[in-house]
Amino acid sequence: MEPSELRRAVEAGWVTASEVGLQVNDVVVIHNSDRVALRLVPCDVLARVAPSGHLADSEFEVQVAHHLADVDAPVAELDPRAGPRVHVRDAFAISLWTYYEPVGSEIAPADYADALMRHHAALRQIDLDAPHFTDRVAVALREVNNREQSPELPDSDRELLSDTLSGLSAAISIDKAGDQLLHGEPHPGNLLNTRKGPLFVDLATCCRGPIEFDLAHAPEEVGRHYAGADHDLIQRCRALNWAMFSAWRWRRNDQMPDRNHWRAEGLNQVRAALDRCGLG
Incomplete structure (x- = not known):
């Protein structure tokens, strides 16, 4: 995303998480392309923020994750405090996920x-x-x-x-x-x-x-x-x-x-x- 759009995406992720009761004091941009991934601290949530034109894709991703949560799949989970849903704010689709601290070693x-x-x-x-x-x-x-x-x-x-x-x-x-x-x-x-x-x-x-x-x-x-x-x-x-x-x-x-x-x-x-x- 361009800098101006990225600023709006960060704000949308921050406000969305705050409105569902999560404490957000800072935001770290993890990935920035046509969509962004944001680490929200100290609540340790990963916010995936996409332009609202990708709403259907975001909803599908949440649906897949929700189904897989019941069958012990090795996948990242939605944040249980936020629920399995996609939020729409300021022309962005936002989903909230558990943040996982990466381990340094390479996967064999x-x-x-x-x-x-x-x-x-x-x-x-x-x-x-x-x-x-x-x-x-x-x-x-x-x-x-x-x-x-x-x-x-x-x-x-x-x-x-x-x-x-x-x-x-x-x-x-x-x-x-x-x-x-x-x-x-x-x-x-x-x-x-x-x-x-x-x-x-x-x-x-x-x-x-x-x-x-x-x-x-x-x-x-x-x-x-x-x-x-x-x-x-x-x-x-x-x-x-x-x-x-x-x-x-x-x-x-x-x-x-x-x-x-x-x-x-x-x-x-x-x-x-x-x-x-x-x-x-």
Whole structure:
């Protein structure tokens, strides 16, 4: 968010928490992009603040967290003092979560795989209306194929991303027998190392698909510790994920820091992933 919008987001998070009875003396910005994560002290709450245009996503994330709280999933929990709801203030959607002090050590691949297996097992126990991963691919494909939405994307790269998104999405989704609820983006940035063990965050990306779609977001070593995973399918999903990542970076209004670097890096990763699949 731009500085003026960030100031308003901080104020919205502060006031919302105070109104539900939480003590807030200071706010620390943990993450700032199109949405922000704020640590509120001394109540130790994490406020996730998004523009109200993301209200549906915020409500969906709270719904996922509320369902998973009953099945012992390794996920960050909503703050019990605030309740499972999304607050709307000053054109922002605000949800209040438990803040977890990070533990310094890196999560070992075997522990990462174990957390993901337990998360998948928990997701199989809940009933939730979630989109299929191909719905997300279709959104990315529309961005790529719409020159007004991605005006700076060179034609050759546009063709690469379009072919990769459409071709791999169709190939991966042919057999839906093994599909289940997934985290959607369980990359290292969405897995916290806490005193309670590894916990997944950013649950708004929950979708349906093969478990390999999730494994493709994790470091490659993690898949080797996940029993029963199809490693060829992981590689194809990895190429698809990099193509989606690249599609978002070329959007006209993308706000990711260091966007130009990630535009180039994303395309390089797509080509490398396709080569590993034998599809280069």
